[in-house]
Amino acid sequence: xxxxxIRRLAFAVVTLFAVLTLVFLLVRIVPGDPAQVILGDxxxxxxIEAMRVRxxxxxxxxQQYATFLGGALRGDWGVSMVTGRPVIEEVLKVLPWxxxxxxxxxxxxxxxxxxxxxxxxxxxxxxxxxxxxxxSLLGLSxxxxxxxxxxxLAFSIALPWFPVISARTGSAGAWFQSITLPAINLGLxxxxxxxxxxxxxxxxxxxxxxxxxxxxxxxxxRAVVWRHALRNALIPVITVIGLYLSIxxxxxxxxxxxxxxxGLGKLIVGALNxxxxxxxxxxxxxxxxxxxxxxxxxxLAYGVADPRVKLQ
Amino acid sequence: xxxxQSGRSRSAQACSAIxxxxxxxxxxxxxxxxxxxxxxxxxxATVKITLKNPVPGFLGYLANxxxxxxxxxxxxxxxxxxxxxxxxxxxxxxxxxxQPQQYVKLRANKQYFRGAPQLEEIMYRYIPSDAxxxxxxxxxxxxxxxxRQEQTWVERTSKLPGVKVATMELAELSAIYLNTAVKPxxxxxxxxxxAHAIDRKGMVxxxxxxxxxxxxxxxxxxxxxxxxQAPLYxxxxxxxxxxxxxxxxxNGITVxxxxxxxxxxxxxxxxxxxQLKKANINLDIELVEHATFHAKIxxxxxxxxxxxxARFPVADIYLSQFYHSKSQVKTPTAVTNFxxxxxxxxxxxxxxxxxxxxxQKALWKTAQEKLIKEVCGIPIHEQMQIWAYKDxxxxxxxxxxxxxxxxxxxxxxRFTK
Numbered sequence: 001x002x003x004x005x006i007r008r009l010a011f012a013v014v015t016l017f018a019v020l021t022l023v024f025l026l027v028r029i030v031p032g033d034p035a036q037v038i039l040g041d042x043x044x045x046x047x048i049e050a051m052r053v054r055x056x057x058x059x060x061x062x063q064q065y066a067t068f069l070g071g072a073l074r075g076d077w078g079v080s081m082v083t084g085r086p087v088i089e090e091v092l093k094v095l096p097w098x099x100x101x102x103x104x105x106x107x108x109x110x111x112x113x114x115x116x117x118x119x120x121x122x123x124x125x126x127x128x129x130x131x132x133x134x135x136s137l138l139g140l141s142x143x144x145x146x147x148x149x150x151x152x153l154a155f156s157i158a159l160p161w162f163p164v165i166s167a168r169t170g171s172a173g174a175w176f177q178s179i180t181l182p183a184i185n186l187g188l189x190x191x192x193x194x195x196x197x198x199x200x201x202x203x204x205x206x207x208x209x210x211x212x213x214x215x216x217x218x219x220x221x222r223a224v225v226w227r228h229a230l231r232n233a234l235i236p237v238i239t240v241i242g243l244y245l246s247i248x249x250x251x252x253x254x255x256x257x258x259x260x261x262x263g264l265g266k267l268i269v270g271a272l273n274x275x276x277x278x279x280x281x282x283x284x285x286x287x288x289x290x291x292x293x294x295x296x297x298x299x300l301a302y303g304v305a306d307p308r309v310k311l312q
Numbered sequence: 313x314x315x316x317q318s319g320r321s322r323s324a325q326a327c328s329a330i331x332x333x334x335x336x337x338x339x340x341x342x343x344x345x346x347x348x349x350x351x352x353x354x355x356x357a358t359v360k361i362t363l364k365n366p367v368p369g370f371l372g373y374l375a376n377x378x379x380x381x382x383x384x385x386x387x388x389x390x391x392x393x394x395x396x397x398x399x400x401x402x403x404x405x406x407x408x409x410x411q412p413q414q415y416v417k418l419r420a421n422k423q424y425f426r427g428a429p430q431l432e433e434i435m436y437r438y439i440p441s442d443a444x445x446x447x448x449x450x451x452x453x454x455x456x457x458x459x460r461q462e463q464t465w466v467e468r469t470s471k472l473p474g475v476k477v478a479t480m481e482l483a484e485l486s487a488i489y490l491n492t493a494v495k496p497x498x499x500x501x502x503x504x505x506x507a508h509a510i511d512r513k514g515m516v517x518x519x520x521x522x523x524x525x526x527x528x529x530x531x532x533x534x535x536x537x538x539x540x541q542a543p544l545y546x547x548x549x550x551x552x553x554x555x556x557x558x559x560x561x562x563n564g565i566t567v568x569x570x571x572x573x574x575x576x577x578x579x580x581x582x583x584x585x586x587q588l589k590k591a592n593i594n595l596d597i598e599l600v601e602h603a604t605f606h607a608k609i610x611x612x613x614x615x616x617x618x619x620x621x622a623r624f625p626v627a628d629i630y631l632s633q634f635y636h637s638k639s640q641v642k643t644p645t646a647v648t649n650f651x652x653x654x655x656x657x658x659x660x661x662x663x664x665x666x667x668x669x670x671x672q673k674a675l676w677k678t679a680q681e682k683l684i685k686e687v688c689g690i691p692i693h694e695q696m697q698i699w700a701y702k703d704x705x706x707x708x709x710x711x712x713x714x715x716x717x718x719x720x721x722x723x724x725x726r727f728t729k
Contacts, residue, residue: 031611032603039340041606041621042633045646047340054393083412084397090412145441152447164448165437167414260439260448262414269440270413275603 008299012292016285020072023284024065027277033057034081034275055081068281077282082274087282090267095286098263101255102248104183109190110241114230116191117198117237121206122225132195139192144251148185148258155181166259182259186251190244197240201233208232234305242298246291323353325385325402330361332388333379341379344624365665368672369536369626376403377624377715404429404723413438430708430726449475455705455727458718459698461576463520469700476703479523481713482622483694485532486515486580488569489617489634492688493652497567497615501559503687506567507545508552509591510584515693518583523698527691529680530635537627537663537676542684544691552591564592570614571597572605580692581618609650612642617650620695622717627676631660635683653688656680704729 035051036043043051052058056067071078077087120132156164162181168174205211206229214224253265264283271279332338334345350362367373374380384400391398399407404426405418416436420429439445442460449457450472459465459477470477488506496502512526527533529542556564571581578599585595595616600608609617623629632647633639637654639647656679663675683689697717701707708724 030604031600031607033607036606036610037603041648042623043340043647044343045644046336047342050336051340080412083410084393093411149443149447152444156451157447160451163453164444164451165439165453258441258444260437260441260444262411266413266440270438273601273603 004299005296008296012289012296015292016288019284019288020069020281021065023281024068027275027280028061030275032275034277037274038082068278072285077285078278080271080276080279082271082276082279087278090279091264091282091286094262094264094267097261098249098252098256098265100179101182101186101252101261101263102245104179105186105190105248105252106241106245108183108187109194109244112187112191113194114198114237117195117200118202118225118230120195120199121202124203129199132199136192136195139188140196142189143254144185144189145254145258147188148182148255151181151185152258164260166261178261182255182261185255185259186248189251190248193240193244194237198233198237201236202229205229205233231305235302238298238301238305242294242301245294249287249290321353321356323356323359326359326382327351327353328385328388329381329383329401330359330374330379332383333381338388339379344373344379366667368628368664369624372624372626372715375715405431405434405721408433413440424723426723429723431721434721449700456699456701456719459700461519461523461695461698463522466520466522466698472700474703475700477698477700478711478719479696479698480711480719481534481697482625482715482717483525483532483534483696484620484622484717485527485530485630485691486577486618486620486693486695487527487530487689487691488584489619489650489689490687491612491615491617491650491652492686494615496559496561496565499559500687501555502561502565504545505552505555505559505591506588506593507687507690508548508555509588509593510545510690510692511547511587512544512691512693513547514587515580515583519580519693519695524693524695527694530683530689530691531627531630531676531680532622532625532694535623535625535627535630537673539677539680542677542680544684545687549587549591552593556592561592564594566594566596567615568596568598569616569618570605570608571599571618572602573599574602576695577618577620580620584618584692610641610646612650614650619648619650621648624715627680628660628664631656631676631679631683632664635679635688636660651688653683653686655686655688656682702727 033048033052034055035048035057039047039051049058056064059067068078077091079086080090083090116132116136120129123129152164155162162177166178166182168178206225211224211229214228215221219228249264252263253269255261256263256265257269264286268280268283270276271283330345330348330351334342334348334351336342347364347367348361349364350360352360352362354360363370372380376382382402383395387398387400388395397410402425404421404424406421408417408419410416415438418434418436420432422428437454439448445454445457446469448454459469466477466479469475488510490497490503490506492498492503516524516526525533527544529539529544531538533540556562569581571578581595581597585597588595608614619634623633634648635651635653635656636649637657638645639649640652640654641648641650659675659679659682663672663679666672666675697713699719701719704727706726706728707719708722708726711719714720
């Protein structure tokens with residue numbers, strides 16, 4: 001177990017280094033000048049050059065890379081080229097919003113998806129099964145920004161229950177109002193994925209000999225399904241949840257924008273539009289760290305779900 | 313928007329603010345003040361400005377717009393580069409907080425010299441999604457809204473109960489700029505053909521007469537020095553075809569433009585593409601994201617550039633930025649001249665320092681005529697600024713226009729219910 005963790009952490013360091021280098025180069029390859037964006041379209045070439053010097057963009061790329069890498073190793077992600085404030089400060093301010101949205105959506109998706117998948121598998125080719133398959137297909141086909149607008153039209157305009165600007169803080173009620181619609185929007189899509197995978201895994205497991213044996217022994221059907229079958233069907237479900245957690249963080253970009261909610265997604269799109277190199281670099285590192293951490297946790301969860309899985 | 317430190321001579325503060333705006337290291341608007349020779353404070357209530365030469369629209373540079381905003385000297389000196397994080401000035405509202413991509417929060421400056429503002433706080437929210445912005449306004453979470461520059465949007469929003477929609481100045485001139493140094497645009501007959509193929513009235517009908525108006529010159533209408541009767545090329549696609557044939561292109565031509573994906577501008581260039589097609593001119597549009605568009609056109613990579621802009625309303629600014637050779641892109645002093653035209657340089661420079669107002673206007677008129685005749689730029693239409701706000705919001709003045717392109721919130725702005 002310890003060797004496994006050390007190996008994975010070493011792998012994470014290499015991944016992080018590769019991402020740092022790639023992001024550093026990519027943001028500079030994309031056309032667009034941060035100095036121009038900051039100063040606006042009436043700025044003279046002289047003013048833009050002066051700003052480039054101030055931002056350190058006049059230095060050779062290798063020198064900029066060395067400065068960036070040196071800072072990163074010391075835990076210093078630099079300051080935003082646009083706001084002049086430390087990148088880590090800006091990222092940490094909005095990170096809790098993204099994590100909160102992702103986790104609540106995932107919990108909602110799992111809470112709906114797993115039981116629905118099990119129910120559909122147990123009732124294969126019956127009305128319940130067809131209904132769950134159609135609804136999960138709908139969930140997968142709906143682009144998140146379309147469902148977000150539909151949710152707002154229904155529950156913020158027609159029925160004024162929730163705010164359009166989902167950025168309220170201060171009390172449990174305000175938190176609930178701000179998280180509900182964005183979490184439903186992402187949670188339903190997650191539920192669609194999980195339902196399909198759970199159904200498919202359960203169908204495989206329910207056809208196994210040991211399930212038939214358990215039933216022949218007189219074990220109650222409910223216990224067979226939930227204790228024997230589901231536990232064995234969980235490995236692919238955990239894989240999907242792990243994978244989808246990373247996708248969810250990406251999907252949160254559109255949801256954050258439509259619901260006007262603070263978060264990494266909104267910040268990253270703004271930084272990209274403004275060519276805020278330092279901010280983009282810092283955020284990509286955070287994204288990479290989250291994905292690496294989620295993958296690690298997914299691997300560890302296999303062992304918990306099925307003790308036969310040994311982490312080597 | 314800000315609040316000054318008390319206890320200092322106001323005139324000394326003003327001198328310091330103007331000098332700061334005129335200094336390259338601290339201001340991106342320093343070029344606007346290049347004709348300022350000396351700024352002095354002979355007493356506590358007087359600021360004396362000595363100019364190197366007459367400056368058209370001089371008072372505008374001292375208004376609260378761009379470099380004219382007053383800056384607290386002490387804060388500017390002590391905070392240095394950090395001043396942008398907490399700006400301090402002289403306005404009715406003071407800066408509280410800025411959260412990137414989220415909001416700017418301002419609160420009333422109770423000591424404002426024209427009286428305490430009637431609003432306690434202003435939250436400017438950044439809501440990039442058009443649909444979400446509209447819905448937040450509809451649900452009552454926003455009191456004022458930046459509108460879409462579309463006729464249908466204006467009609468739809470005007471019908472909402474308790475809502476006012478304002479169509480205001482400054483209009484942005486939508487124009488195409490032709491690189492006269494590259495083939496086939498180096499041939500004036502080709503450029504004239506393009507000018508004849510643009511239907512300005514048709515474009516206004518397409519955008520909507522409630523949100524746009526026909527262009528009158530290569531400078532927006534209503535500016536000091538605009539030639540309101542400029543000799544623009546009339547719409548005549550048959551003549552355009554003839555001119556192309558004369559230029560050796562009987563089967564038409566293909567020209568390229570690099571263009572932004574901003575929806576308002578994209579719809580215009582696509583309509584231009586359709587108009588040009590009628591004259592056998594095939595406009596090849598390469599769509600790129602907005603920051604990339606700005607980078608590429610400044611690299612002189614787009615033979616035709618579509619640009620939409622409003623400027624300080626004096627002809628000198630528009631002519632200097634878009635048509636003077638000093639502003640030519642890819643030069644050390646570049647701004648936004650994409651045309652490689654320089655035939656009006658002398659007129660623009662002479663007008664800038666001409667003390668006689670009528671002679672000055674005549675020089676600007678000549679410059680516009682020359683540039684139009686040479687087809688360096690072709691104006692398409694003028695796009696008005698669209699804002700919507702609750703009818704319970706009393707701005708405290710009659711809204712006609714704003715240099716900042718948004719209605720100013722002053723100390724008199726209040727809610728009536």
